[in-house]
Amino acid sequence: MPVATVPGFALEESGEHTILRLTGDWTVMTIHLLDEDLAGLKHDHTVLVDVSGLTRIDTAGAFLIDRTLRAAPEGSGLTGTNDVARNLIDQVHAVSDPTPPAKAVDHGFVALLERTGRGFVGVMSEIFQTLAFLGETIVTTLRLVMQPWKLRWTSIVAVMEEAGLDAMPIIAFLSFFVGMVVAYIGATTLRDFDLEIYTVELIGYSMLREFGVVLTGIVLAGRTNSSFTAQIGTMKMRQEIDAMQTLGLKPMDILVAPRIIALLLMTPALTFVATLSGIAGGVIVGWSSLDINPGVFLDRLRNAVPLEHFWVGLSKAPVFGFVVTLIACRQGLNVGGSVQSLGNATTTSVVQGLFAVIVLDAIFAILYMELGI
Secondary structure (H helix, E strand, O other): OOOOOOEEEEEEEEEOOOEEEEEEEEOOHHHHHHHHHHHOOOOEEEEEEEHHHHHHEOOOHHHHHHHHHOOOOOEEEEEEHHHHHHHHHHHHHHHHHHOOOOOOOOOOOHHHHHHHHHHHHHHHHHHHHHHHHHHHHHHHHHHHHHOOOOOOOOHHHHHHHHHHHHHHHHOOOOOOOOHHHHHHHHHHHHHOOHHHHHHHHHHHHHOOOOEEEEHHHHHHHHHHHHHHHHHHHHHHHHHHHHHHHOOOHHHHHHHHHHHHHHHHHHHHEEEEEEEEHEEEEEEHHHHHOOOOOHHHHHHHHHHHOOOOHHHHHHHHHHHHHHHHHHHHHHHHHHHOOOOHHHHHHHHHHHHHHHHHHHHHHHHHHHHHHHHHO
């Protein structure tokens, strides 16, 4: 085994730069002799490190030389003929550089078109993937419904309790106060025309057709979406979904279908509770501020507001529940292996769920208006 040569260095000052001449073996076994001395050097000029005198070098010695160059003024570099040392120092420098130079932002018209194109392609890709997942979900759910003995009823009932019954109090309270707000606004506006009694119709139409189901969808998008995405995403991070597939189990059957079926069943029930709570809020305002007896309020509501408006609002509920659950499950399955991806997927799930509820409600409003319903 060859004897290690003691490492050393020498400084040669000139008017414009300093030459640091290296000699000996700069390896992990020897560089501890120079570590403190080399770190204590102060450089007023650019430094040229002469590596021609090196006999042996490894990554530890290359790191020490790279550290010296980083501490030197701008313009410092290597000199001398030693291809092995140069290549190794360059590799260490590339690996240990944590912050690559920031790319200059191009504000030109071509760059604007490029960013617009990339954004459009991203949106189209997201729509295509969502439609593909939609088709797979529909096929899986219909297949399981046609074969009910394959349904996981325990999972369905558990999701119905978690996403349905547990959400009922917050939906009821929220709808109750929204009903009160709508009644106060209607009473204040209609009082100028001596038409306060028409607050009953305002409450009836708004809660039966719109607010009951929309508030339910918004609460589900904020509460259930985040929960489903976090649950499935955590399973994806822990590789539990990969374990399912290894055992021959289908994640669509185990994770997605029970949640879809549970929300399809519970969303109409939650909408019904939200509608009743909103009307109750209107009754309270009518009784306390407009001197409308609750019996008179309910009798006028029954006679003036057709029952078909209740079915119009209830018809939207399964669609909202299906779409919200679809988005939550898809984002959960898209989670990668990092906590950051889980947070991003949860945020995206909630935003897309809220957006889908509002857009779908607008589409339903246009459709029912054209149909005269």
